[in-house]
Amino acid sequence: MDASNSSEIYAPLWVKSNFSFLEGASHPEELIERAHALSLPAIALTDREGLYGIVQAHTKAKELGIKLIIGSQIDIVSSPDQPPSPLILLVRNRAGYQNLCRLISDRKRHTQRPAPHPPLETLASYARGIICLSPTPNHLVQLREIFPDTLYALIARHRHDAEQEPSHHLRATADRLSIPLIGSNEVLYHDRLRRPLQDTLTCIRHGVDILNATPYLRPNSEHDLRPSHEMYRLFSDHPEMLHRSNEVAQRCTFSLSELSYRYPTQDRPDGLCESDWLRALTYEGAKRHYPDGLTSKTRRQIERELSLIHELDYGGYFLTMWEIVQFCRRQNIFCQGRGSAANSIVCYCLGITAVDPIRLDLLFERFISKERSEPPDIDLDIEHERREEVIQWVYDRYGRDHAAMVANVVRYRAKAAARDIGKALCIPPAALDRASKLLGSRFASPGRELLTQCGLDPDTPRHGQYLKLVDEIQDFPRHLSIHPGGFLLGHDPVHSIVPIEPASMPGRTIIQWDKYSVEAMGLFKVDLLGLGALTHIHKSLDLLRQHHGLSLELTTVPHEDPPTYEMISRGDTVGVFQIESRAQMSMLPRLRPRTYYDLVVQVAIVRPGPIQGNMVHPYLQRRTEAEPPQYPHPRLEPVLAKTLGVPIFQEQVMKIAMLVGGYSPGEADQLRRDMAAWKFTGRIERHHDKLVSRMIDNGLAPEFAEKVFSQIRGFGEYGFPESHAASFALLAYITAYLRCHYPAAFACALLNSLPMGFYAPATIVEDIKRRGVSIRPIDVCRSDWDCTLEVDHKEPSIRMGMRYVSGLSDRDRKALAHTPKDVTTLQQFVRSSQLPLSSLQRIAEAGGFDPLVSNRRRALWLLNELTAARSDPLPLSWSPASKQQSLFAPLDQSEAIFWDHQASRHSTRGHPLAQFRFLLSRQSCHSADALNRLRDGKKAKYVGVVICRQQPGTATGVTFCTLEDETGLVNLVLWRNVYDRFSVIVRTASILGVSGTIQAEAGVVHLIAQRLWRPQLTDT
């Protein structure tokens, strides 16, 4: 192109990125890069009804030095039977940006689905600071009144004959009304090679396949971002229209950099500024945490933090978090800060976090760094069942205009891409389903082999297109959802910064940006996250108060309790937060935690980061004193001493970079961020030369420098920060303490908090039975909805709750609450409850009517008659025919257990394998208890119920299974060849027979499988 000819430049003003969901076929960054490559002076981004992608576009435009015009396409209809007319609204100045955000927010707020678009008149109140381009002749007269000197008629030329007549009409009308004409095409992709993808997105959007999509598809590929000379050739008859696009670009002077953000001001006690109030609250909290007085180190750290917070004007943010925590306390909702906030002593003093950063020597720079001038990020964990109360309080406290949740942009990943593209290309649904499943397990990305596995011919052209499109669509936005807990709060209305729209969940509103955009714009985000463990602990402590008269709080649980650590060291941790998984249980007997800090290490070490970085084995060696701690450099000893010379936490990596790599705290934090993203962008490699050379300069051996860097690389995003591990370890300790000393309350609360954690109810029930707690079955005369503790004698027993009857709904819960329990016959219960027949049948199958009718089959048979007679106001005395009583044999023990599992996912009557123990012993099969006492290398046979199958990505094809019988759990290891040989049995059997060899080391026993079989559980 003739880029040097300044008279032949234009500005594309109608550009839609892939944030016009399922319409645009290019990322905002791609459009900006292309515009820059074409030497265009400016480009607008005008996504449909939103500003979703402008932060990405702004960042890229700033990087490349190209002007970005912010705008949006909105659709106007005059009557419901008319198709909508698009209008392109461009922002001229700050007022215009605010008006556009407000307009979009209001349209979204008042829009129901399917959307009846609001009338044109509503535009008038948002017109200031906005330029309007109309590509259709509709409404031009009214628009001229609304936008008196900022209205243009947009002539688009896509070389399609159907647009000629409307274009002539538009020109004639515009000439008549003296509205200036401007030339610009509707851009949907940066390069016409994306045309197939745009067509496919159109199919997905309209829910049709490509063979039936013609009415929706664009007729040609003329919607790309084109060079100036091509546009001037297209508009050769009226070049002034393109010249005018430059004029409009010059009129739009707003940039996102102009956005100023103020955090909400807090209501303060009279006479106190924000900083003073924060200081007062901090020292008040410090008095509680340090009753013996503050050490100079503690006071220094508090002052340092307060000073930095004041300097960076973050005080309001801390006060907000303090307010939320206060609300939780008032409402008796358990909460605790997690993540890097635990590095701050101010957060600790304000009660936001529960970990003393001074005691653990945590790195404050991981939380706030002056250099990176980014707002701090405080994540607050809240009881998961009560989080909504807190969220609604935040809405009420700040108002819907000043608080909105952050969006989560759901993007295409391989599975969804394979499914949606396949549907559009008419690939058989069964093949697609298989493809999406294989993509999750055996294939990371689609390819020829995947097609073959799905029964598709990879040489068919359409299948080739399929692979290409699946690849192209990856990372494209699909739709918005709600971020797990992020809130954006603002002193000014949030919709003056970013449009707000209602979320699909009732009572929630979200902004149009995700957390990355919020971070990029330097806005403050408050994260309110749900955590099941807090619910579990809360319910446990309530039960202790109720049944043991014991008043414990999170902070008053006795510290460093030896029996608790003894239990943890045995790997006896079913239901204990964070350390209950198979991998954690295997590690516990080797690590043998004895102190709180051991738990912090335990939580952090069984993570993909340390495992892939080969840090686990050296640490265990040093922990068991098989080798002494080694420090590569004397200066690193203080950093690595806590973890015996092995870097386990993110903070240690940062400290190493600072101490021997010469990194500043800000650079070190950037290193951490790049570590988290290296898999996607390779940004970690930028640090290699700098870090390694500086380490060598600082006296480290080159091989150690490389080793440290490879560890950093392996750390990836999977390593925990020490502060985060410390917060979680605290909860892990509390749950372990409760499990050790109050197993009935612990298990009862856990059963009432599910779903959460790692295990199914049946495993929890079996585990707690093995600990000697009595568990009583579901009983309509005694059970509440939740499980309860019944204290008849000395030890409490658990009564299973009606919530465990599968298939009962919330409506059933309410009906049960109003049903009296003092009934003596099934007829009475049926008549007094308003439960439907299906729910009654489920209760009967679960054995809930056993006290009323001992034969469950008979109860089932009778329910039909009883529910049919329920509407009879004067029922006759009911006596079933004697013949029917003999029709149904009562359940035997094994049938009763089977029915329990079918109807309530557990059985209090026994383990399914218990009754076969004698038979299994005759087949030379060990029980779990006996097997876990066998010597290393011993051959063994075992039969157990499969409760877990895992193929961790870090285990290079090894499959781990956990099996269970009435005496305990068995860890099974399947090498790849064994798995491949017996894959059908492994995947389908619920009761598995295994022959193999015992591997016992440091108290950890695994059964290494050699042969798998389906056990014969009949005595033949």
Added chain:
Amino acid sequence: MTASSSPSVACIYLPALPLQALLIQHPQWRARPVVVVHDDRPLARVAWANPAARKSRISEGMKLSEAQALSPTLYARSVPKERVTTLAQTISQTLQALSPRIEIDRQHHGTFWASLEGLHRLYADHRTWAQAALRKLRALKLKGTIAVGFRAHHLYPISRVTRGIFLSSNEAHETQLAHGIPLRHLDLPDRSLAALARLNIHTVGRLLQLPFSDVALRYGDELKATHLFLSGCTPQTAERPKPRTDPDIETDIDPPDATTSRLLFCLRRMLHPLQASLRTRGLSIARIDLCFILVDQPPHSESITPSAPTLDTAQLVELLRLRLDRVRLSSPVRRMILQTETVPAHAAQLSLIDMHPQQSEAALARAIARVRAAFGETAVCCAKLQAGHLPEERFRWEKEKALTRPRPPAAPTPLLVRRFYSCPVPLRSSFQHREGHRLQPPNPSLQNFGPYVLDGGWWHQPFQRAYFYAETHTRQILWIYYDQLASKWSIHGRIE
């Protein structure tokens, strides 16, 4: 085989008939895991699985996606009902060679009933008959079982578990055997089976112990009907294949002749008695299929469709005359076969006096029928608009059975009409496409409009056309395009 007090009914059961139909169509799949599903969806359930699939632990009722996870090389197809029905009819016709009364059981899939009454003179015993029946099935590449006995409601469950042939020796034993058969072998819905299993009802006998009224109250119509059938209270629901209602009429031409008038004369003679017969049966002719058996040449066929079903012989003969006038037979006709497709007649057609419709629409329809008779069935078609990317794909030609009065849109008549060529005509000029990205219409000296670009079809057959409206020296406006993939110009139509 004795005539009295001996078994008189045979139940022929072909398990997984749709699967067998599929394997007949794809014999190369027999050794591989194959399942039949109700439809091709991931959540569809496996209806039938072959032994190879069962080896991979695939079972009926499993989701297709689960089955595919167990056997990545699984072949899964749905089988249209029509194919199964056709196969059932073939089986019925084949078995009719062995018994005059073969019935297809429409309620229980893969089940056929045979009456063995009166066959004792043809077959030594029932086993011989059953063996002959199995041979017939094997010849059709089908596998089945046969249960011969006294009571159909006993034989139905017995046939489900029999291997090969079952011969009942006495009725009491037959009853005992039937009552011991597990319900899972019968065609009961999974939900009913599960409900019964919960009550420990697993066999036919246990089901029949339940009072009928209680079963009717608790479990829907299907189980109620099964209970009734198994208790012998209803006969098996079966039906005979329908006889053909309009048999062929044949006549010999002796000596063979190809003269139209003589052939027409013969046809008229064939039609008259047919018309009388159809009138008494309340039918009229919707279509005539003619087959001419020629001397030393392959047969020649023609079809005639009147504008409406009719019994008007004159109208039919007129249509036949028009058709025969344009037919050139390669040799003399030695035999004519006339087959008619009939429908219930309108009352007017059955009246003693032929009512000739007087409306012009009916006359138009007759005229079109005459044109079709004279020039072929596709001689008169209507253009139907449809979605299409290319101009020639935006309509299709359809033969309309009934003409409707046109209702043109209220919009003003366009000043210009664009007429399509059915096939674009290559432009034989030497105009060249000079620059890849800069299109020049064929004659730049005259007025041209364009290019209007149409491209797409990447999913099937890519195309890329640049259309122009080009004015010629004779002031004619042509609609032309440049095919950028084939690098050639074509005329696609003209503007009038």
